[in-house]
Amino acid sequence: MAVLVGALIFAIVTNLQKDNTVYRAGDQAPDFQLQQISDNNELETVRLSDLEGKGVMLNFWATWCKPCEAEMPYMQELYPEYKEKGVEIVAVSLDSTELVVDQFIDRYDLTFPIPHDRNGEIRDLYKVGPIPSTFFISPDGEIKDIVNGALTLDLLEGYLNEITPE
Amino acid sequence: MNKIKCECGHVNPEGTVLCEACGKPIEGNQHIDGNDKKMLLNMRYEGTARRSQTYRKSFIDKVWSFFSSVKVGVWLIVVALVASMIGTLFPQSQFIPANATSRDPAIYYEDQFGLIGKIYYQLGFHEMYDSWWYLVLLGLIGVSLVICSLDRFIPLYKALRIQKPKRHETFLNRQRFYSETEKVSQEEIEQVKAKLKKQRYKITEENGHILAEKGRFSRWGPYVNHIGLIIILLAAILRTTPIMFTDEYVWVREGETIVIPGTKGEYYIENEQFLLEMHDPDDDRFRDAIASGGMVASNYQTDVVIYKAKQDIPGAEPELEPILDDSIQMNKPAKFDGYTLYQSGYQQNEFRSMTFKIHETNDEEATAIDSFTIDLFNPESEYILDSGFRVVLDQYYPDYYLTDEGVPASETNYPRNPAFVVVVYPPDASEPEVSFLGIGRNIDATGENDYKVAIQDFDTHYVSGLTLRVDRTLIFFGIGAAIFMIGVIQGMYWQHRRVWIHPKADGVLLAGHTNKNWFGLSKDIEKAIEQTNIKMVEDRQELDK
Numbered sequence: 001m002a003v004l005v006g007a008l009i010f011a012i013v014t015n016l017q018k019d020n021t022v023y024r025a026g027d028q029a030p031d032f033q034l035q036q037i038s039d040n041n042e043l044e045t046v047r048l049s050d051l052e053g054k055g056v057m058l059n060f061w062a063t064w065c066k067p068c069e070a071e072m073p074y075m076q077e078l079y080p081e082y083k084e085k086g087v088e089i090v091a092v093s094l095d096s097t098e099l100v101v102d103q104f105i106d107r108y109d110l111t112f113p114i115p116h117d118r119n120g121e122i123r124d125l126y127k128v129g130p131i132p133s134t135f136f137i138s139p140d141g142e143i144k145d146i147v148n149g150a151l152t153l154d155l156l157e158g159y160l161n162e163i164t165p166e
Numbered sequence: 167m168n169k170i171k172c173e174c175g176h177v178n179p180e181g182t183v184l185c186e187a188c189g190k191p192i193e194g195n196q197h198i199d200g201n202d203k204k205m206l207l208n209m210r211y212e213g214t215a216r217r218s219q220t221y222r223k224s225f226i227d228k229v230w231s232f233f234s235s236v237k238v239g240v241w242l243i244v245v246a247l248v249a250s251m252i253g254t255l256f257p258q259s260q261f262i263p264a265n266a267t268s269r270d271p272a273i274y275y276e277d278q279f280g281l282i283g284k285i286y287y288q289l290g291f292h293e294m295y296d297s298w299w300y301l302v303l304l305g306l307i308g309v310s311l312v313i314c315s316l317d318r319f320i321p322l323y324k325a326l327r328i329q330k331p332k333r334h335e336t337f338l339n340r341q342r343f344y345s346e347t348e349k350v351s352q353e354e355i356e357q358v359k360a361k362l363k364k365q366r367y368k369i370t371e372e373n374g375h376i377l378a379e380k381g382r383f384s385r386w387g388p389y390v391n392h393i394g395l396i397i398i399l400l401a402a403i404l405r406t407t408p409i410m411f412t413d414e415y416v417w418v419r420e421g422e423t424i425v426i427p428g429t430k431g432e433y434y435i436e437n438e439q440f441l442l443e444m445h446d447p448d449d450d451r452f453r454d455a456i457a458s459g460g461m462v463a464s465n466y467q468t469d470v471v472i473y474k475a476k477q478d479i480p481g482a483e484p485e486l487e488p489i490l491d492d493s494i495q496m497n498k499p500a501k502f503d504g505y506t507l508y509q510s511g512y513q514q515n516e517f518r519s520m521t522f523k524i525h526e527t528n529d530e531e532a533t534a535i536d537s538f539t540i541d542l543f544n545p546e547s548e549y550i551l552d553s554g555f556r557v558v559l560d561q562y563y564p565d566y567y568l569t570d571e572g573v574p575a576s577e578t579n580y581p582r583n584p585a586f587v588v589v590v591y592p593p594d595a596s597e598p599e600v601s602f603l604g605i606g607r608n609i610d611a612t613g614e615n616d617y618k619v620a621i622q623d624f625d626t627h628y629v630s631g632l633t634l635r636v637d638r639t640l641i642f643f644g645i646g647a648a649i650f651m652i653g654v655i656q657g658m659y660w661q662h663r664r665v666w667i668h669p670k671a672d673g674v675l676l677a678g679h680t681n682k683n684w685f686g687l688s689k690d691i692e693k694a695i696e697q698t699n700i701k702m703v704e705d706r707q708e709l710d711k
Contacts, residue, residue, distance in 0.1 A: 030480065031479055031480070032479060032480040032481035033478075033479045033480070033481045033482040034481040034482075047479065062579060063576065064564070064565065064575070064576040064577060064578050064579055066569075066575075094579070095579055096543060096579050096580075097542075097543060097544065097545060097562065097564065097579075098544075099545045099546075099547055099559065099562055100562050100563075100564065100576070102547070103560075103561055103562065115481070117481070119423070119424040119425050119434075120424060120425060120427070121425040121431050121480055121481055122480060122481050124425060124427045124428075124431065125430075125431060125480045125481075
């Protein structure tokens with residue numbers, strides 16, 4: 001009997017563990033720290049846990065990704081307003097060449113922090129598949145929504161409102 | 167609990183068919199094993215009380231009875247087998263080929279296999295082996311195995327342990343092998359005992375009643391076998407967890423150091439160099455084959471250094487400590503801390519750096535005034551040259567293409583088709599000049615440039631594709647299969663044989679039982695009673711019609 005119960009519990013527990021390897025809405029966002037490379041932003045490094053108390057839009061993007069490029073102006077448009085309200089936009093660049101990112105930042109006049117995931121470590125940590133991929137993280141560090149694919153201005157505003165601190 | 171006390175004094179649990187100690191059929195329970203319609207006793211599981219056959223009222227009883235049925239177990243296995251077969255009809259989602267029109271499962275299956283493919287996808291068969299219902303099915307087989315085994319093993323073990331040499335007469339005369347002899351002397355009985363002993367029977371006696379037994383452990387074969395199966399099932403279930411099984415693919419450029427995916431950022435890999443070697447076309451052994459079929463690779467090799475990273479937090483600059491320096495070749499993977507890295511692919515002709523020269527536009531010889539080299543993975547934004555020229559890298563497209571709107575853009579991250587917009591500041595401080603440079607492209611923006619920038623040289627490198635695999639379950643499959651086999655051998659090549667001698671008046675009753683190979687048992691008995699008056703047992707097998 002004990003063998004049977006043990007076997008069952010084992011199977012169930014291992015299956016639950018399986019779910020934990022890919023982060024879902026409701027999970028705590030795993031912490032990371034990356035060098036920030038945008039000259040338009042004063043931060044030198046971005047550490048997720050330092051942003052506790054703020055809503056965080058964690059966006060994964062690259063210069064060569066067309067849909068990423070399409071949503072950048074929307075993010076920039078809403079950034080000043082929501083920064084006031086306590087929401088930080090963190091756009092993790094998956095490019096390998098810093099120069100290309102710099103040129104992109106200049107083209108779109110981006111002012112939010114752009115951490116550079118040079119060796120793909122954070123991409124692996126968050127198990128990001130095709131980009132753009134965006135995690136909306138509440139002020140207490142919980143993943144509220146995960147959006148795979150480009151956002152429209154309306155959608156983006158809706159998600160940002162959800163993670164705005166009270 | 168309604169215990170049943172037999173006339174021999176033994177107290178049997180409810181539902182017992184044959185007394186555990188003396189074997190006397192217990193009245194009122196004979197229908198359970200079908201003994202009421204036959205002359206011979208059904209000796210399966212020694213006529214013990216099986217929970218599944220005894221209690222059938224509560225919900226738990228019903229679940230227990232359901233899973234204790236071998237028929238249910240076999241059906242579960244059949245369903246799992248059929249499902250596993252269906253899962254191999256089309257590629258599973260992780261094996262959708264990289265060159266497919268679309269790797270999105272929602273599109274791929276319908277596009278490739280039509281309606282059946284669409285149904286296949288909608289039913290979730292494209293991720294079958296990780297699906298919850300497949301795991302539940304495996305779990306149910308496990309539950310069935312455990313319940314089947316416990317339901318039979320525990321009472322059987324108990325009954326065989328407490329069986330007595332002295333059996334009830336009815337038990338003996340309802341055995342398949344049976345004989346009665348009127349007059350037998352004590353010497354003859356001793357002689358039989360000695361001969362049975364010689365045939366390695368274990369003899370136990372009680373008031374002249376004799377039990378000779380051998381090969382009891384063969385009865386445990388099926389249960390040992392089941393333990394092996396359960397280990398295999400657990401290994402199969404565990405294989406779906408990343409702790410026990412991981413399969414990742416990583417591209418590493420020569421000279422690059424990157425994190426190995428699937429290791430939680432713990433390990434980094436550096437590709438020192440990639441080697442692609444060909445068989446020698448001048449070698450007699452290969453000359454003909456190469457002449458007809460083209461060059462044949464003899465070696466794919468990546469020289470790697472594996473680092474263990476010490477890091478407070480993911481993303482922070484890690485402290486790398488080299489732990490392994492190895493050459494990975496086909497079928498010669500690198501192994502470290504439970505991980506295995508296999509050589510699985512390569513890309514060639516990716517650019518690493520490009521060297522450009524500056525010359526006067528109207529110089530037909532194109533004599534270089536000066537040159538500069540752009541590292542395509544880490545380009546500078548500005549190059550200041552000895553001759554006084556200054557070159558500003560205004561735009562860099564690693565994998566250049568022109569969008570539908572006619573805007574230059576990069577298709578990927580990798581310098582497969584690099585293109586640049588450069589601004590050249592001549593030393594004499596005249597107006598800067600803009601040029602667009604690419605492979606096979608050299609566009610002068612205004613058409614009035616005094617200086618031209620041209621590709622002088624370039625460097626390419628290999629990208630090595632490595633598969634990372636962790637499989638901690640293989641050992642369990644091995645152990646499970648070994649135990650499975652031991653169980654099969656145990657049950658197949660040995661038989662549990664028993665002979666009972668029951669003194670009655672001046673003679674004896676002789677009976678025998680075995681779980682298989684009745685011919686062997688009859689030979690044993692024949693040898694034992696040689697040169698005595700004891701009658702040979704009669705085979706009274708009842709064939710089911």
